[in-house]
Amino acid sequence: MATDRLKINNEIRAVELRVISADGSNLGVLSLEAAFAAAKTAGLDLIEISPSAVPPIAKIIDYGKFEYERSKKEKAVKAKVKVSETKEVQIKVGTGDHDMDLKAKKAAEWLTEGHRVRAELFLKGRYKGMSEEFLKERLEKFLVRIPYAYKVAEPIARSPKGFAGVIERDLVAQAKREKESLGKLGTGNKTQNENKQIIYKTNTSNA
Structure with a gap:
């Protein structure tokens, strides 16, 4: 579960909220009562997902589903962070x-x-x-x-x-080393092409 618990339904105290619907649509700024009504009509919860915003942002979604997705994202982020040893x-x-x-x-x-x-x-x-x-x-x-x-x-x-x-x-230093290595590789290919041209010209002259 996510560590920071967000306010849900009757725990929300903001007078008005910017509300996001279950399908991600922006319902605009609604009064707390109107936001509750929209969540109730959808048969879902009202979660204050960004309390520090002005006005606070709330989302209409099933609380269990929201916490599951939130926890899943946090685990994915932690998995990408490699611990240096x-x-x-x-x-x-x-x-x-x-x-x-x-x-x-x-x-x-x-x-x-x-x-x-x-x-x-x-x-x-x-x-x-x-x-x-x-x-x-x-x-x-x-x-x-x-x-x-x-x-x-x-x-x-x-x-x-x-x-x-x-x-x-x-x-x-590693980036510089790799750049120099690529430069040498390019020079080597150029030299090979020049050698091929010399051989070709020599063979043509002898023909």
Whole structure:
């Protein structure tokens, strides 16, 4: 059910209302008594759907049907709203290139969906004693593999399990990257066409 309950029938206190009929027609501004009469004639309820308007707006409709449709619309809106989360991806010093690329691709998917990504370099045993500069560089090399533009939300720093940093998508940079990619594609097609023309002219000259 909808959370904000609207006034219905005898609960309405406005002296006059702008009334909308059950079929959506605008009946104009009516006195409260006339609006009640119209609703009663239709065998329906009178619901004050916009109390802050001047005059308030009311609709003639079955209250149960109105609440059902209202609740349905609210659920549809909530379903479209994606909740942003912080996803986590973990690598190790010995993680190979193939696995790195797979994890980077997954991170890109999360960024595309609007999530933040926390990338962590997990350390254990002797790796904990390695150079901090080397370890940070290892994590940075993973981040640059991610095929989606991002910006740093939290710089790489020590974490309970090793080193970690948080990134989030950069829509402006991504749009620029995609535009440049399309430009290169267009240039490539143009070059191919020019090459075809050169080959054609050469063959024609030799004929």
